[in-house]
Amino acid sequence: MIRLENVIKIYGEDYEKKIALNNICLEIKDGEFVAVTGPSGSGKSTLLNIIGCMDIPTKGRYYLDDTDITLKTKSQIEDIRKEKIGFVFQHFALMDYYTAYENIELPLIIKNIKRSERKRLVNEQLKLLGIEEVKDHIPSKMSGGQRQRVAIARALVSGCNILLADEPTGALDQATGREVMELLKEINKRGTTVIIVTHDINIANQTERIIEICDGKIKR
Numbered sequence: 001m002i003r004l005e006n007v008i009k010i011y012g013e014d015y016e017k018k019i020a021l022n023n024i025c026l027e028i029k030d031g032e033f034v035a036v037t038g039p040s041g042s043g044k045s046t047l048l049n050i051i052g053c054m055d056i057p058t059k060g061r062y063y064l065d066d067t068d069i070t071l072k073t074k075s076q077i078e079d080i081r082k083e084k085i086g087f088v089f090q091h092f093a094l095m096d097y098y099t100a101y102e103n104i105e106l107p108l109i110i111k112n113i114k115r116s117e118r119k120r121l122v123n124e125q126l127k128l129l130g131i132e133e134v135k136d137h138i139p140s141k142m143s144g145g146q147r148q149r150v151a152i153a154r155a156l157v158s159g160c161n162i163l164l165a166d167e168p169t170g171a172l173d174q175a176t177g178r179e180v181m182e183l184l185k186e187i188n189k190r191g192t193t194v195i196i197v198t199h200d201i202n203i204a205n206q207t208e209r210i211i212e213i214c215d216g217k218i219k220r
């Protein structure tokens with residue numbers, strides 16, 4: 001469960017001060033599929049970064065599964081993030097010279113998982129996401145949809161229960177974007193909480209709940 005209580009995020013100081021989030025109160029239950037929408041600069045990415053433990057509020061509380069993240073040290077927050085949260089980005093953020101298999105394996109190497117277990121987990125993701133045939137390809141030899149699938153597999157391989165995706169269909173054509181949304185729906189049905197940021201109302205409408213932000217405040 002994700003709970004934000006009166007979260008304020010301010011960037012910069014004095015006359016350069018920018019209030020990116022202005023008193024956000026929000027609850028997202030386990031297993032929800034949510035879209036965060038709003039105009040450019042409204043605070044969507046800032047909100048996603050706080051939910052994803054990439055950043056902390058300037059004021060207010062953020063509870064993740066009843067843990068008050070705002071009371072934790074940087075390294076404790078990093079551990080929580082690695083355990084619970086997976087990220088997917090608009091431009092995939094894959095390693096150019098690594099194969100699909102190696103890209104997906106990377107978070108497991110960082111976590112010191114032994115080779116045989118890594119193999120099992122990576123193969124499981126390759127199968128679940130339907131990308132076994134590109135496992136030995138580098139990203140430049142894959143389609144956009146395949147790259148995004150690899151990125152999703154990499155985000156999920158460590159067993160996170162929250163998937164955060166910043167404009168996951170933004171770099172894809174409409175048909176491939178639809179496929180990726182179907183995939184995210186499937187992942188959500190398997191029990192993962194999925195939160196996406198999108199400008200595209202057609203994409204947002206495919207989720208269960210839309211959170212609209214404007215000027216750092218929740219509109220609905």
Ligand SMILES: Nc1ncnc2c1ncn2[C@@H]1O[C@H](COP(=O)(O)OP(=O)(O)OP(=O)(O)O)[C@@H](O)[C@H]1O
Nearest residue numbers: 011012018020038039040041042043044045046047
């Ligand atoms: N690191 C930063 N330093 C200073 N200001 C920032 C920083 N990051 C974001 N901002 C400002 O905070 C506000 C919210 O930014 P944010 O990136 O969260 O919006 P967004 O809704 O995700 O925008 P977009 O849709 O264009 O990505 C904007 O005014 C932005 O300029």
